[in-house]
Amino acid sequence: MLRLTGAGRRFVNGTIAFADIDMRIDAGEFVVLLGPSGCGKSTLLRLLAGLDVPDTGTIVWNDGTPPAPGDIGFVFQDATLLPWASAEQNVHLPLRLAGKSFSETRNEVRATIAQLGLAGFEDAKPASLSGGMKMRVSIARALVSRPRLLLMDEPFAALDEFTRHRLQDDLHALWREARTTVVFVTHSIYETAYLASRILVMTPRPGRIAAEIPCPLPDPADRRTDPAYASLTAQVTETLRAVMPA
Structure with a gap:
């Protein structure tokens, strides 16, 4: 690669x-x-x-082609979630920055959340989530754009x-x-x-x-x-x- x-x-x-x-x-x-x-x-x-x-x-x-937006996902040691946003809003963030509305990507977002074992917590804010659940949201956010490369910096430390x-x-x-x-x-x-x-x-x-x-x-x-x-x-x-x- x-x-x-x-x-x-x-x-x-x-x-x-x-x-x-x-x-x-x-x-x-x-x-x-x-x-x-x-x-x-x-x-x-x-x-x-x-x-x-x-x-x-x-x-x-x-x-020979540099990665396009969405080709690289990054998970940091801290979950770095938006505290005022729900889990699904946090996961949707990379797609929103790419100009895609939630209505057109809802199925993608919710499928990725479910894939990380968070079905039922779509509306939960970070303050109500455990450390492990916050990290799951962070990983879902990195994966929702289906990146070619996923970078993870001590995410479980x-x-x-x-x-x-x-x-x-x-x-x-x-x-x-x-x-x-x-x-x-x-x-x-x-x-x-x-x-x-x-x-x-x-x-x-x-x-x-x-x-x-x-x-x-x-x-x-x-x-x-x-x-x-x-x-x-x-x-x-x-x-x-x-x-x-x-």
């Missing part, structure tokens, strides 16, 4: 977020960026989203472990069904091993891609109990330990 070659980003204060990033994202993958705080993972996502530009290197979309597991299960099921291309940032080794089809391990700042780990795990929802999951978790742990400074 896209390729970065020699990409680097230096901020005005002289801090180098990442350097010499060479990576590819293939259509239908679930790529997880794993690395310590400050290694440039979130900055790299912003660059993929077109919200920032590299100081060095290039980003090339394989078909602030949630309790039970809610986090449920959302991981649901996200993985959605990905298996739709095969939307996903780039997901996290600090969690266990989350990485559960979700990824391919893992890119980054070094401390300035971030570089230190290792690439394929994840040939089975698709069923019970993959956490599969011995291959424990083996992959151990491999990721050792890889991350090797790139960290002594």
Whole structure:
């Protein structure tokens, strides 16, 4: 789908977020960026989203066509919902910004809300929703335009472990069904091993891609109990330990 070659980003204060990033994202993958705080993972996502530009290197979309509005969905660590708007109004927002009225997209919006397990909460305001439900609305908002690429920046970090597991299960099921291309940032080794089809391990700042780990795990929802999951978790742990400074 896209390729970065020699990409680097230096901020005005002289801090180098990442350097010499060479990576590819293939259509239908679930790529997880794993690395310590400050290694440039979130900055790299912003660059993929077109919200920032590299100081060095290039980003090339394989078909030569830059993404159109709606081609990229972004889920932030905070749900970032409009507090005065209902769930369906929040989900409709990307379509409204694209000039599509709610009346012509109502079925799309409500189907996406239902897909995220929120049927019956269409009229609920964010203040009445739990943290996990707010994140489901945020994910629905990112998916409603059927993006080519979904970027997720630690979306489950602030949630309790039970809610986090449920959302991981649901996200993985959605990905298996739709095969939307996903780039997901996290600090969690266990989350990485559960979700990824391919893992890119980054070094401390300035971030570089230190290792690439394929994840040939089975698709069923019970993959956490599969011995291959424990083996992959151990491999990721050792890889991350090797790139960290002594």
